[in-house]
Amino acid sequence: MTSERDFVALRPEQAAIPPGHSWNRLPVIGLVCALLGVVACAVLGLGNPKQFFFSWLVSYLFFLSLALGALFFVLIQYAVQGGWGIVLRRIGETVFATIPVMAALFLPLLLGLHDLYEWTHADTVEHDLLLQWKAPFLNVPFFLVRALVYFACWSFIALLYYRLSRGQDTTGDPLVSARLRRLAGPSLIVLAVTQTFASIDWIMSLTPHWYSTIFGVYFFSGSFVGFIALLSLTAVAMRRAGLLDTIISAEHLHDVGKLLFAFTAFWAYIAFSQFFLIWYANLPEETVWYKARMEGSWLTLSIILMVGHFVAPFFYLMGRAVKRNGDDAGGGGRLAPHHALRGPVLADHADAPSRRAQPVGAGRGRVRGRRGVLRGGGGLAHAAAGARAAPRPAAPRVARIREHVSHVARATCGVRRATCDVRRATCDVRRATCHVRRALAKARRAARHPVGSAFRRTRAGRAKAGRACRVAVSGVESADSEPGNRAVASSLIRRR
Amino acid sequence: MPFASLRSLKALPLVNQLPPGPHYGLLAEFATPGELYHACERVRDAGFTRWDAHTPFPVHGLAGAMGLRRSPLPWIVLVMGLLGLTLGFLMQWWVHTVGYPLVISGKPYAAWPAYVPVAFELGVLFAALGAVFGMFALNRLPMHHHPLFRSRVFERVTDDAFFISIESWDPRFDPSATPALLESLGARRVELVES
Numbered sequence: 288m289t290s291e292r293d294f295v296a297l298r299p300e301q302a303a304i305p306p307g308h309s310w311n312r313l314p315v316i317g318l319v320c321a322l323l324g325v326v327a328c329a330v331l332g333l334g335n336p337k338q339f340f341f342s343w344l345v346s347y348l349f350f351l352s353l354a355l356g357a358l359f360f361v362l363i364q365y366a367v368q369g370g371w372g373i374v375l376r377r378i379g380e381t382v383f384a385t386i387p388v389m390a391a392l393f394l395p396l397l398l399g400l401h402d403l404y405e406w407t408h409a410d411t412v413e414h415d416l417l418l419q420w421k422a423p424f425l426n427v428p429f430f431l432v433r434a435l436v437y438f439a440c441w442s443f444i445a446l447l448y449y450r451l452s453r454g455q456d457t458t459g460d461p462l463v464s465a466r467l468r469r470l471a472g473p474s475l476i477v478l479a480v481t482q483t484f485a486s487i488d489w490i491m492s493l494t495p496h497w498y499s500t501i502f503g504v505y506f507f508s509g510s511f512v513g514f515i516a517l518l519s520l521t522a523v524a525m526r527r528a529g530l531l532d533t534i535i536s537a538e539h540l541h542d543v544g545k546l547l548f549a550f551t552a553f554w555a556y557i558a559f560s561q562f563f564l565i566w567y568a569n570l571p572e573e574t575v576w577y578k579a580r581m582e583g584s585w586l587t588l589s590i591i592l593m594v595g596h597f598v599a600p601f602f603y604l605m606g607r608a609v610k611r612n613g614d615d616a617g618g619g620g621r622l623a624p625h626h627a628l629r630g631p632v633l634a635d636h637a638d639a640p641s642r643r644a645q646p647v648g649a650g651r652g653r654v655r656g657r658r659g660v661l662r663g664g665g666g667l668a669h670a671a672a673g674a675r676a677a678p679r680p681a682a683p684r685v686a687r688i689r690e691h692v693s694h695v696a697r698a699t700c701g702v703r704r705a706t707c708d709v710r711r712a713t714c715d716v717r718r719a720t721c722h723v724r725r726a727l728a729k730a731r732r733a734a735r736h737p738v739g740s741a742f743r744r745t746r747a748g749r750a751k752a753g754r755a756c757r758v759a760v761s762g763v764e765s766a767d768s769e770p771g772n773r774a775v776a777s778s779l780i781r782r783r
Numbered sequence: 784m785p786f787a788s789l790r791s792l793k794a795l796p797l798v799n800q801l802p803p804g805p806h807y808g809l810l811a812e813f814a815t816p817g818e819l820y821h822a823c824e825r826v827r828d829a830g831f832t833r834w835d836a837h838t839p840f841p842v843h844g845l846a847g848a849m850g851l852r853r854s855p856l857p858w859i860v861l862v863m864g865l866l867g868l869t870l871g872f873l874m875q876w877w878v879h880t881v882g883y884p885l886v887i888s889g890k891p892y893a894a895w896p897a898y899v900p901v902a903f904e905l906g907v908l909f910a911a912l913g914a915v916f917g918m919f920a921l922n923r924l925p926m927h928h929h930p931l932f933r934s935r936v937f938e939r940v941t942d943d944a945f946f947i948s949i950e951s952w953d954p955r956f957d958p959s960a961t962p963a964l965l966e967s968l969g970a971r972r973v974e975l976v977e978s
Contacts, residue, residue, distance in 0.1 A: 538843075562896070566896050567888070567897065569888060605861070607853075607857070
């Protein structure tokens with residue numbers, strides 16, 4: 288059923304930024320921004336290295352989390368064989384292709400470990416039992432090894448997916464998709480573990496006395512929300528710039544909007560779960576983290592986070608028009624007719640594996656036969672005249688089937704009747720046998736009876752015993768002589 | 784008579800589901816979703832209001848071609864959800880501060896974070912109930928039988944045929960002109976369905 292028109296052909300000029308387009312200047316703009324950033328770091332950071340490292344860490348983790356969110360997005364699309372996300376996948380792939388660069392940008396932090404992390408201070412750890420106890424995990428060499436492992440895993444997955452997906456553009460090899468789908472599950476597990484530990488290493492260990500078991504999920508939820516927001520912004524910007532605007536439709540934006548809405552709520556759910564349990568249990572080693580964030584200027588920041596990361600986007604993204612970026616023409620709109628009538632889309636629907644029935648056209652003969660039947664009705668004239676539509680003439684095939692069914696029914700009936708006969712005959716035989724037995728028993732009783740033995744000596748007694756014997760014998764004879772019984776018995780014997 | 788009140792319910796517009804009279808309306812069959820789509824546009828432009836399209840699978844953009852307005856269901860769900868949220872908060876607030884004030888692990892009586900889970904759950908519950916029963920009400924369900932099921936041709940609506948049904952109580956319905964219109968739109972077959 289897969290015909291050529293089932294593939295939506297993406298021509299190379301649609302997938303690339305055309306020459307002369309303003310987006311071709313983006314790398315230059317990025318480079319200028321990077322140089323400006325370096326200059327700003329040098330000017331502002333040299334005077335206050337501690338502040339520089341904290342600022343670098345926050346900014347670095349923000350952009351790294353976007354790349355990790357992109358990696359998760361693409362992996363999950365492969366793992367669940369998502370269809371709609373394919374047109375957006377390249378955006379995600381481009382974002383996570385920055386991970387090797389991110390590994391290089393991590394290096395400045397190595398100079399600031401002493402400024403950032405309390406557990407690197409040997410003199411503090413010496414007087415701190417808890418930090419001593421955590422030292423097997425929180426020590427500089429192991430920290431560096433772990434960072435190396437994280438970046439190795441992420442870079443490997445990112446480059447693998449990026450290269451193979453890009454290569455598929457030219458080869459069109461469907462096996463690449465199958466291979467990447469197989470690898471998606473294990474990659475997701477690796478990503479989940481490494482991302483959790485990275486968030487513990489780089490963020491949680493800033494307050495090394497604090498405990499929170501949900502922190503990895505908290506970081507993940509933030510990273511995914513961040514990437515989905517970036518994705519929708521990029522998609523909207525691309526459509527405005529005339530890139531992929533025929534490929535990415537309002538439906539795709541709608542789906543991304545739903546994801547953004549859902550994961551905004553997910554982030555709030557996780558963030559509140561973390562806060563709620565710590566607040567409720569009220570254990571000092573846990574509440575210390577929130578105490579700092581519920582006082583003074585940090586409280587303002589916390590409220591901004593709550594409102595800006597949850598309340599405002601939650602209600603803003605609730606509506607449909609926002610998710611579709613204004614393309615909200617009653618479920619239809621500019622793009623929808625185009626969609627509705629496009630061959631491949633319809634073919635896709637008709638062949639969707641979830642449909643139980645055979646797809647249209649798979650059973651050609653069946654459909655043709657039924658169409659003929661329906662055409663022959665002449666229902667229109669009847670309907671116009673206000674009469675009931677003509678009854679549908681039975682198709683020859685239906686008639687054939689009916690004939691078969693009645694044949695089978697008739698045959699079944701015959702079998703049943705025969706079975707009945709056999710049963711009735713068996714019954715007769717049993718009844719006759721019974722008669723014989725009863726008569727024989729009577730004769731025996733009569734013969735054995737003590738009074739009977741005396742009685743038999745009398746004439747009447749002898750006559751009676753003789754009668755009983757005769758009855759018994761005649762019973763046996765009659766049972767034996769009945770022709771039906773004999774025939775049935777012999778047929779039964781033959782069959783056995 | 785216990786059922787008298789139930790019978791009087793039928794006078795309500797919500798329960799009044801089917802056109803009165805001997806005929807339910809017209810049923811037109813189309814071969815492809817494309818034909819159905821364009822026919823819907825024309826039926827919409829002809830000003831019909833009480834009609835529907837029936838397809839074996841969702842056809843993108845058909846709602847637009849039919850000129851359907853957006854469903855008010857999201858607003859019902861939003862209002863119900865907010866109502867549940869508010870009720871959940873108020874209930875707990877009343878219980879913890881007025882009805883049965885009790886110091887729990889040194890928290891103040893009006894410890895709002897503790898109210899969040901229950902209020903959230905009630906909000907979800909109310910929103911879900913609003914969605915289900917709102918959908919039922921808007922679709923005029925439950926309806927145990929429909930005149931369209933009388934049509935043998937209509938059985939194919941779950942397989943490979945596409946239908947437009949125009950109900951006889953539509954102000955623009957005309958027993959002779961409407962079938963002609965449907966036929967001119969490319970209907971493979973037009974049939975009158977009895978109520």
